[in-house]
Amino acid sequence: MKYVFINGIILDGTENMEPVAGKMILVNGSVIEDIRDQGACEGYEVIDLQGKYIMPGLINMHVHLAGNGKPLKKARDNTRLVKLIFSNPISADVAHKLVRDWAKLELLGGVTTIRTVGGLRNLDTQVRDEIKKGKFIGPRILASNEGISVVGGHMAGSVAIEAHNNEEAFRHIDMLKENGADFVKLMITGGVLDAKEKGVPGELKMAPEMVKAVCDYAHSKGFYVAAHVESAQGVRVALENGVDSIEHGATPDEEIIRLFKEKKAFVTTTISPALPTALFDPVISHANEVEQYNGTIVFDGIINCSKAALANGIPVALGNDVGCPWVTQYDFWREVFYFAKYVGVSNRFALYTATLNNARLAGVGDITGSIEKGKSADMIVTWVNPLENLTALRSLAMVMSQGKLINEPKVKHNAEVDRELDKITGPATIR
Numbered sequence: 239m240k241y242v243f244i245n246g247i248i249l250d251g252t253e254n255m256e257p258v259a260g261k262m263i264l265v266n267g268s269v270i271e272d273i274r275d276q277g278a279c280e281g282y283e284v285i286d287l288q289g290k291y292i293m294p295g296l297i298n299m300h301v302h303l304a305g306n307g308k309p310l311k312k313a314r315d316n317t318r319l320v321k322l323i324f325s326n327p328i329s330a331d332v333a334h335k336l337v338r339d340w341a342k343l344e345l346l347g348g349v350t351t352i353r354t355v356g357g358l359r360n361l362d363t364q365v366r367d368e369i370k371k372g373k374f375i376g377p378r379i380l381a382s383n384e385g386i387s388v389v390g391g392h393m394a395g396s397v398a399i400e401a402h403n404n405e406e407a408f409r410h411i412d413m414l415k416e417n418g419a420d421f422v423k424l425m426i427t428g429g430v431l432d433a434k435e436k437g438v439p440g441e442l443k444m445a446p447e448m449v450k451a452v453c454d455y456a457h458s459k460g461f462y463v464a465a466h467v468e469s470a471q472g473v474r475v476a477l478e479n480g481v482d483s484i485e486h487g488a489t490p491d492e493e494i495i496r497l498f499k500e501k502k503a504f505v506t507t508t509i510s511p512a513l514p515t516a517l518f519d520p521v522i523s524h525a526n527e528v529e530q531y532n533g534t535i536v537f538d539g540i541i542n543c544s545k546a547a548l549a550n551g552i553p554v555a556l557g558n559d560v561g562c563p564w565v566t567q568y569d570f571w572r573e574v575f576y577f578a579k580y581v582g583v584s585n586r587f588a589l590y591t592a593t594l595n596n597a598r599l600a601g602v603g604d605i606t607g608s609i610e611k612g613k614s615a616d617m618i619v620t621w622v623n624p625l626e627n628l629t630a631l632r633s634l635a636m637v638m639s640q641g642k643l644i645n646e647p648k649v650k651h652n653a654e655v656d657r658e659l660d661k662i663t664g665p666a667t668i669r
Contacts, residue, residue, distance in 0.1 A: 300557020
């Protein structure tokens with residue numbers, strides 16, 4: 239298809255973006271063919287935006303396609319659940335379909351590229367390839383498939399393998415290579431729900447020697463390494479031993495800042511999953527006293543890490559750890575809002591982070607992330623200006639993914655999630 243977008247206000251995704259009117263965007267197939275002054279344009283289907291705002295599609299840098307974000311009243315045994323799912327081909331096929339459906343929800347929520355950081359078996363790469371072949375509609379996927387954890391480690395047996403030794407981790411990396419994975423994910427520390435005592439979230443689970451060995455092997459196979467880390471000790475161990483991106487983070491000291499710079503690593507800020515545990519009344523969050531205490535430590539640590547990184551010129555990506563309770567596949571816009579609210583960046587910088595900056599850190603900045611001639615036609619249209627209010631991202635007039643157009647995308651919302659989280663973001667700004 240060939241489309242021309244007219245009468246829209248362009249936000250191009252660059253760091254200093256300003257609204258630009260009077261231009262038209264020509265799309266030929268999957269590519270932005272040109273951006274030029276409005277005028278005659280034969281052979282294109284005309285889309286009159288009538289003053290709406292058009293910007294690059296969002297990029298979610300921390301996704302698990304193994305969950306829908308439904309709030310849980312009590313913790314479940316994910317390892318047992320995953321074993322049950324793959325115990326017969328019928329339930330395995332259901333899981334495959336759910337992963338496809340949840341990927342589509344990301345797209346309907348305005349996210350045109352996702353980076354999956356731990357999934358069910360090799361379903362993420364399968365769904366990625368199905369979308370590439372045009373079998374199903376969905377976002378561009380950068381996939382790690384199952385992560386690598388250790389015995390008793392974070393998410394071991396569910397969205398990460400339980401590696402007993404280096405050799406088992408190496409064999410998994412070889413399998414990732416065979417399946418065409420894009421990078422490797424490690425689970426270096428525990429998390430809020432793993433902690434048994436107050437004050438010890440993010441307990442170191444993977445030994446430094448193993449972190450180094452696995453990172454070295456992954457790098458030798460052409461992979462970069464992302465790592466789940468929720469404590470200062472974990473961040474230090476990860477950076478010292480070869481991790482390329484810190485997922486979540488913790489309050490850093492001067493040594494950690496030095497290591498970030500020396501290793502040229504970046505941090506992926508993920509406020510969404512920690513927020514309900516830290517800020518909600520336990521009657522709502524269903525968190526016990528230990529979980530709420532530790533959740534507050536992690537919530538503050540993620541925000542402090544992001545602030546310190548920005549203050550010291552360390553790259554910051556943005557993801558929402560979707561799949562965790564209270565974090566749905568269609569609500570990435572909330573993470574963009576939280577980034578501005580709690581880290582204190584401008585709406586403009588939050589949008590830049592969620593588009594072009596995320597694209598660059600994901601290694602696809604030459605393909606997507608900005609409205610620019612020659613780039614992929616990954617765009618969203620909002621009714622009003624998101625620079626003025628980020629809740630404009632909540633309800634979209636259009637989504638375009640690699641030239642495929644969806645008008646007024648609609649998803650079924652979780653009423654409980656909306657009710658509680660809207661107390662923080664406020665209602666949608668639509669028109």
